[in-house]
Amino acid sequence: MPGYKKAWLPGDLAAGLTVGILLIPQGMAYAMIAGLPPVFGLYAALVPQLVYALTGTSRQLAVGPVAMDSLLVASGLGALALTGIEEYIAMAVFLALFMGVLQLAFGLLRMGFLVNFLSRPVISGFTSAAAIIIGLSQLKHLLGVEIPGSNRIQQLVSHAAAALPDTHLPTLGLGLAGIALIVGMKKWVPRMPGSLAGVVAGTLAVFLLGWDQAGVKIVGAVPAGLPEFGLPELDMERVSQLFPIALTLALIAYMEAISVGKAVEEKHGKNRIDANQELRALGLSNILGSFFQSYPTTGGFSRTAVNDQNGAQTPLASVFSALVVGATLLFLTPLFHYLPNAILAAVIMVAVFGLIDLKYPRELWKNRKDEFILLLATFALTLGLGIVEGILLGVLFSLLLLVYRISKPHIAILGRIRGTDYFKNINRFSDDIEEFPEFLILRFDGQLFFGNKDYFRKELVKHTRQKGPDLKFVILNAEAISYIDSSAVYMLRALIRDLRRDGIRLLLAGAIGPTRDILFSSGLAEEIGRENQFVRTFEAFEHCRTATGKTEMERKVSTQSARPPV
Known part of the structure; x- marks a missing residue:
């Protein structure tokens, strides 16, 4: 604040008011996804915003309830045998505390790198599948009938199909009209919050026409006042059950926040985001938010975009947004009594179906078939097995793909x-290449370790046999080898002995400093022979062809190491 410029205030104020107004219908709608009373969406939009404004490093990130985390909450808590809505609410609030503690711990331990294990194909497949599940989960509000909840698409579709004959037509008509209004305003009046217009229009229609008496389900009484302070109820028996969902939430929420924060950062080219401080900030936001009845929150894609588009310059915009939510809780909750659930379902459907990404899978299909299969597998597993299972298996498969590549x-x-x-x-320059029967020259593009040492030896032996009896020299270009582990060192020792037995000399070219250090500390450099180590492949080649010795400088550079030989 000491460096705050007056010129920033109009942008912060406009953005804060706009996002605050947008948060009201969105927060209530996302609380419904989580299986909570709508007012808890407003609670989640209050304290976490203020805490993040004080502790976060992004100037535009808008923190609050989001669709993805709300579905994860519903998915995780739905698997528990909870006795009623009171216990469900208590567990949702405790989940915010649990998730926040994990995020804070990761931040203090500087473990922001963990999000790197969520590859983009996994994120894209998971997000698109989750968006479909979220959208279908709102069919019960759109159709006006009771449909059993599930986070598996086959069950959602079968339940919805069975309930279709009982559709409440006025509710369906109202919901479709809400979707049309929100989409139309998004297209034709993008600066106006279409979701708020849908909420106002739907509420007025129900109030003036008395549709609540005709069977249109409404939100009903919304508790007035700010959330009360209280420590979340701690049930130690539930901790082990909640740990997997809390860990998943912690990582997914961090991924959402850091990705949208970095997108805004790249747009403005300033105010660099500190990944570990973001973890700490999100953790504190969820911990302190749980003391005021907030369920898990993170940075939202759509609200951050609105925040940025409306001129937010500093986190003060989030303070203004929180003030709007607070004023709503204090004075305006009676206005939401006649708000139809179908309109909130419309808000959710329009928001989440915008998360379905078709462009990126098409790019992968054209250029990276293996990553396209990973995306498709994550998408299918999330749809068929569930939200948590889908993301965990997606991460597992991405790690297996990584292991396969480096092996x-x-x-x-x-x-x-x-x-x-x-x-x-x-293979790339076949028409311009000179080959020599007495030479095998190869380049290995990766670390040499226990996972690929046998592959390396197998390939080298295969190519030596293909060369035939004329082969005298094997030159290994080691420019791309940044590390050699102890297993690979033993393999190279055996390989050198086998080659020498067959009358073949191994030469090493282009080894970088860290690799040379390993060669000398392990004693492998002496087994290869200092006379067989060169700076460039050409020098090794010419040395063998002409039988000339190395210059003093060539000898010094090719065998330089920071570690003394053993």
């Missing part, structure tokens, strides 16, 4: 391009 790195057989000292992949 079989790219190996290039090199040849000299005619008239130059360049050595390039013979």
Whole structure:
């Protein structure tokens, strides 16, 4: 605040008021997704915003309830045998505390890198599937009938199909009209909050026409006043049951916040986001929010975009948003008595179906088939098995794909391009390559460790056999080898002995400093021989062809190490 500029105030005020108004219908709608009374969406939009404004590093990030986390809450708590709505609310609030403690701990331990394990194909597939499940979960409010909840698409569709004959037509008509109004305003009047217009129009229609007497379900009485302070109820028997969902929420919520925060950061090119401080800020927001009856929150995509578009310059915009929500809780809750559930369902459906990404999967299909399959698998597993199972299996498969890739790195057989000292992949420059029967020159593009050492040896032996009895020299270009573990060191020792037994000399070219340090500390450099280590592939090649010795500088650079030899 000491450095606050008066010129920022109009933008912060406009953005704060706009986001605050948007938060009211969105927060109530997202609380319904979580299986909570609508007022808890307003509670979640209050204290966490204020805490993040004081502790976060993004100037535009709008923190509050979001669709994805709300569905995760419903999915996680729905699997527990809870006795009633009071226990359900208590567990949702405790989940915010549990999730916040994990985020704060990760932040203090500087573990912001954990979000890197959520690859973009996994995130895209999970988000699109979750959006479909969230949208279908609102059919009961749109159709005006009771439909058993589920986070598996096959059950949702079958339950909805069975309930179709009982559809309440006035409710369906009102919900479809709400969707049309919100979508139309988003297209034709994008600066106006269409969800708020839908809420106002729907509430007036029910109040003036008395549709609540005709069977249209409404929100009913919304408790007035600010949330009371209180410590979340701690049930130690539930901690182990809630840990998987709390951990998933902590990581997913952090991923959402950091991704949208970085997107805004890249747009403005300033105010760098501190990933670990973001974890701490989100953790504190959820911890302190749980003391005021908030359920899990994070940075929202749509609200942050609105915040930025309306000129937010500092976190003071979030303070103004919280004031709008607070004023609503204090003075305006009676206005929401006649708010129809079908309109809140319309707000949710329009918001979440915008999260379905079709462009990115098409790009992967054209360029990266393996990642497209990963995206598709995560999408299908999330739809068929459930939200938590889908994201966890998606992460597992992405790690398996990573392990597979690093277990079989790219190996290039090199040849000299005619008239130059360049050595390039013979498959890429086949028309311009000179090959020599007495030489096998290869480049290994990856770390050499226990997971790929056997693959490396197998490929090298295969190519030595293909060369035949004329082979005299194997030159390993080690420019891309940044690490060699102890298992690979033992493999190389055995390989060197086998090659020498067959009358083949192994030479090493281009090893970088950290690799040379490992070679010398392990004693492998001496087994290879200092005379067989070179800075460039061309130098090793010419040395073998002409039998010339290395210059003093070539010898010094090729065998330099920060570690003394053993």
